[in-house]
Amino acid sequence: MYLHFAPDDTCVTLNTFFLDFIESNFQEGYIICDSIELAFNLFLSNFKIIDAAGGIVKNEKNELLFIFRKGKWDLPKGHVEEDESFYKAALREVSEETGIPNPEMGDEIMYMHHMFFEKNKWYVKRVLWYEMFCSSDTLLIPQAEEKITDIRWFNAQATDEVFQNSFASIKEITKRFI
Numbered sequence: 001m002y003l004h005f006a007p008d009d010t011c012v013t014l015n016t017f018f019l020d021f022i023e024s025n026f027q028e029g030y031i032i033c034d035s036i037e038l039a040f041n042l043f044l045s046n047f048k049i050i051d052a053a054g055g056i057v058k059n060e061k062n063e064l065l066f067i068f069r070k071g072k073w074d075l076p077k078g079h080v081e082e083d084e085s086f087y088k089a090a091l092r093e094v095s096e097e098t099g100i101p102n103p104e105m106g107d108e109i110m111y112m113h114h115m116f117f118e119k120n121k122w123y124v125k126r127v128l129w130y131e132m133f134c135s136s137d138t139l140l141i142p143q144a145e146e147k148i149t150d151i152r153w154f155n156a157q158a159t160d161e162v163f164q165n166s167f168a169s170i171k172e173i174t175k176r177f178i
Helices: 011-023 036-044 086-098 156-163 168-175
Strands: 002-005 030-033 048-058 064-069 072-074 077-079 104-118 121-133 148-154
Touching: 030 036, 048 086, 064 086, 072 156, 077 086, 086 104, 086 121, 104 168, 148 156, 156 168
Parallel strands: 002 030, 048 121
Antiparallel strands: 048 064, 048 077, 064 072, 064 148, 104 121
């Protein structure tokens, strides 16, 4: 499925493409345009954007920290509250979800966008990821209110277990750090 999108096109064309794609059996879609930033911003303007922040937490053994939530391995992250920076939200969410009192902040890594359908509406979640550090000796406490049932450190050899039961976006971002 293809769409040629020019800067003077209306967003209706982009929306129609998206809706047709979702309702079809296509496995791939391509948008050809002169300005990817314009096309992306027009596309996003049709969704409620949910801002979130989280951490890729490493320890001194070069292991990564994963949480088990709602039947899948994931990374600690959560919503940015009103008047809260992404940086502070990442610290707060990682601490709340894992019990790590003061994760050491590293660099801002990247934004990641993913879409989900809930209550008959499409949403886009924009997550800003930070690199974080914590000792492997730190007591980890899963946040029960968020349905987190397990927290574990995984080294590069053990991540296959995680990747067999995780989201594609989590696989992609963590492969950079293992």
